[in-house]
Amino acid sequence: MALLEIEDIHSYYGHIHALQGVSLTVEEGEIVTLIGSNGAGKTTTLRSINGILPPREGRIVFGGEEIQGTPAHDMISRGIAQSPEGRRIFHRMTVLENLEMGAYHRNDRAGIREDMDRVFELFPRLRERIKQESGTMSGGEQQMLAIGRALMSRPKLLLLDEPSMGLAPVLVERIFDIIKDINRQGTTILLVEQNANVALEIATRGYVLETGTIVNEAPAAQLREDPKVREAYLGEI
Amino acid sequence: MATGEVTKGRSGGLLESARASSWQTRIAVAVTALLLVLLFVQAVRDPAQFFSQLVIGVTNGAIIALVALGYTLVYGIIELINFAHGDNFMIGSFVGLTVLAGTFAGIGLFSPITGDSGAFLKVVGVLLALVVAMAVCGFVNVAIERVAYKPLRNSPRLAVLITAIGMSFILQNLGLIWKGPAQVAFPELVSSANILPTDAVVFRWKDLFVLGMTVPLLLGLSYFVRNTRQGKAMRAVAQDKEAASMVGINVNRTISITFLLGGILAGASGVMFGLFNGITVFNVGFFQGLYAFTAAVLGGIGNLTGAVVGGFLIGIISSMADQYIGVEWTSIVIFSVLVLVLVFRPRGLLGDRSAVQGGGS
Numbered sequence: 025m026a027l028l029e030i031e032d033i034h035s036y037y038g039h040i041h042a043l044q045g046v047s048l049t050v051e052e053g054e055i056v057t058l059i060g061s062n063g064a065g066k067t068t069t070l071r072s073i074n075g076i077l078p079p080r081e082g083r084i085v086f087g088g089e090e091i092q093g094t095p096a097h098d099m100i101s102r103g104i105a106q107s108p109e110g111r112r113i114f115h116r117m118t119v120l121e122n123l124e125m126g127a128y129h130r131n132d133r134a135g136i137r138e139d140m141d142r143v144f145e146l147f148p149r150l151r152e153r154i155k156q157e158s159g160t161m162s163g164g165e166q167q168m169l170a171i172g173r174a175l176m177s178r179p180k181l182l183l184l185d186e187p188s189m190g191l192a193p194v195l196v197e198r199i200f201d202i203i204k205d206i207n208r209q210g211t212t213i214l215l216v217e218q219n220a221n222v223a224l225e226i227a228t229r230g231y232v233l234e235t236g237t238i239v240n241e242a243p244a245a246q247l248r249e250d251p252k253v254r255e256a257y258l259g260e261i
Numbered sequence: 262m263a264t265g266e267v268t269k270g271r272s273g274g275l276l277e278s279a280r281a282s283s284w285q286t287r288i289a290v291a292v293t294a295l296l297l298v299l300l301f302v303q304a305v306r307d308p309a310q311f312f313s314q315l316v317i318g319v320t321n322g323a324i325i326a327l328v329a330l331g332y333t334l335v336y337g338i339i340e341l342i343n344f345a346h347g348d349n350f351m352i353g354s355f356v357g358l359t360v361l362a363g364t365f366a367g368i369g370l371f372s373p374i375t376g377d378s379g380a381f382l383k384v385v386g387v388l389l390a391l392v393v394a395m396a397v398c399g400f401v402n403v404a405i406e407r408v409a410y411k412p413l414r415n416s417p418r419l420a421v422l423i424t425a426i427g428m429s430f431i432l433q434n435l436g437l438i439w440k441g442p443a444q445v446a447f448p449e450l451v452s453s454a455n456i457l458p459t460d461a462v463v464f465r466w467k468d469l470f471v472l473g474m475t476v477p478l479l480l481g482l483s484y485f486v487r488n489t490r491q492g493k494a495m496r497a498v499a500q501d502k503e504a505a506s507m508v509g510i511n512v513n514r515t516i517s518i519t520f521l522l523g524g525i526l527a528g529a530s531g532v533m534f535g536l537f538n539g540i541t542v543f544n545v546g547f548f549q550g551l552y553a554f555t556a557a558v559l560g561g562i563g564n565l566t567g568a569v570v571g572g573f574l575i576g577i578i579s580s581m582a583d584q585y586i587g588v589e590w591t592s593i594v595i596f597s598v599l600v601l602v603l604v605f606r607p608r609g610l611l612g613d614r615s616a617v618q619g620g621g622s
Contacts, residue, residue, distance in 0.1 A: 074507060075506075076503060076506065076507070095506075095511075096503075096506040096507065097506045097509050097510055097511045097512065098509070099507075099509075100507070100508060100509035101509060105507075105508075106507050108503075108504060108507060112501055112503070112504035112507075113504070114496070114497050114500045114501060114504065114505075115500060116496065116500055117493070117496060117497070117500070121493055124490075124493065125493060125494070125497050125505075125508050125510070126508050128490065128494060128508050128509045128510055129508075129509035173508065177508070177509065
């Protein structure tokens with residue numbers, strides 16, 4: 025059984041029909057990527073999964089349970105964490121406080137400590153800046169913190185929204201290496217990326233989203249070879 | 262926001278904005294300096310009177326600061342000026358009065374606690390009045406948010422603001438129905454006798470009482486917001502509600518807790534105000550609320566330290582103006598200071614940060 029199964033969801037912003045029947049599955053241990061142009065509905069799909077924008081129709085099954093009516097703040101205890109688009113870290117709080125907030129719903133001190141050490145192992149830079157107000161850090165460091173904060177809940181499924189946004193190419197490569205590591209350590213990942221090149225490099229499978237519907241689904245290697253995908257998303261003519 | 266901006270705002274902000282000076286700034290600085298010098302002259306001429314006046318200012322400031330914190334907490338988290346807050350303060354003083362009278366809704370529970378009661382009974386009475394008023398006001402504040410503000414969370418700002426003003430009128434008129442239009446007297450439970458052996462400087466038991474109650478509340482609140490998990494969740498919600506819900510924080514509950522805290526402080530200050538001044542009246546919340554709101558804005562609304570600094574400043578300025586300029590000038594002086602501060606620092610003295618504890622951009 026798939027870890028996450030989305031069946032024909034429709035989501036709206038007011039009267040705007042943003043998702044028009046999206047279906048996708050994520051198997052345990054995979055990195056699945058959603059690619060598509062601006063406004064195709066990638067972020068909306070993530071917002072529908074994590075309860076911020078509950079779909080009006082359709083089913084979302086996570087770990088065998090329907091979750092489409094669950095409030096956003098309960099998703100984390102079910103095992104879904106997100107590093108949102110634009111990072112959305114708590115700017116006026118320190119790195120440590122941000123990470124503590126990531127473990128807000130947990131009470132097991134030892135476990136929290138362990139996960140914090142794991143985050144610091146993945147991102148040694150965060151340990152150096154532990155007392156720093158997070159809004160004063162660089163974009164790359166903030167991205168690391170956003171991912172670290174999400175990992176603090178020890179999620180089964182990690183939703184990553186545009187982790188490469190606004191970062192220098194060298195940094196993008198480093199962040200994506202770390203994402204691969206996180207996946208290897210056992211976290212399933214659903215990755216939304218504008219930068220289809222890097223996303224398809226680390227992903228197992230990919231979905232292509234266009235104006236609110238899935239138009240293509242294939243193993244990542246196959247998508248990379250697909251002439252249409254190459255033309256539209258990989259910047260080749 | 263750039264790094265430099267943040268540090269600038271924190272440290273050299275005041276000086277720097279003075280230095281980026283125009284002729285208006287120079288005049289403002291000169292006027293302030295002149296006033297301080299005049300005050301200093303008075304202080305040297307009659308130090309005893311000056312210090313007595315300072316004590317009054319600090320004590321009044323403490324009460325104002327508690328109310329100001331309620332404004333600033335709520336503004337910080339949902340960017341709403343909760344105009345009903347001052348009236349909740351009035352409700353607090355009425356509840357305290359009722360508890361001390363020992364009679365509620367015609368049912369006598371115990372005989373009234375008055376100035377003639379024994380010392381032990383007085384202490385118990387005061388504590389009971391405080392606790393009950395804090396609980397009631399906390400509850401009232403939470404209820405107001407649930408009933409009047411929460412349904413409008415996604416409406417235009419103005420709608421919520423008008424609702425807040427409406428809530429203020431409702432509470433004020435409930436107070437009018439409850440205790441009538443005239444001032445009501447508080448029993449004199451805390452002595453007005455001077456603690457100090459000399460007659461020159463006046464520091465009364467009353468002053469000690471207010472400070473002794475306020476300072477722990479202020480420290481407690483500061484500890485709560487800074488160090489506890491719930492306090493950190495409040496700051497997180499203030500900064501980014503959606504991100505807060507993504508990490509598992511129940512945003513609605515956190516907002517309720519914020520209103521609860523504000524209400525508790527209003528209740529405590531309502532009772533202290535009554536005991537300190539010996540009277541209360543149905544529209545006391547309007548004036549006291551206005552001062553407290555001014556204090557919050559003066560200090561930088563959304564900033565907790567700012568509310569406390571603003572409260573003490575307003576208290577001290579008004580007591581000094583009472584003594585050295587004339588009572589009829591006090592309000593003019595206070596609001597002139599407010600206007601001046603806002604002209605030069607639109608976000609208030611410590612308000613380099615836009616929202617609470619100081620939130621998003």
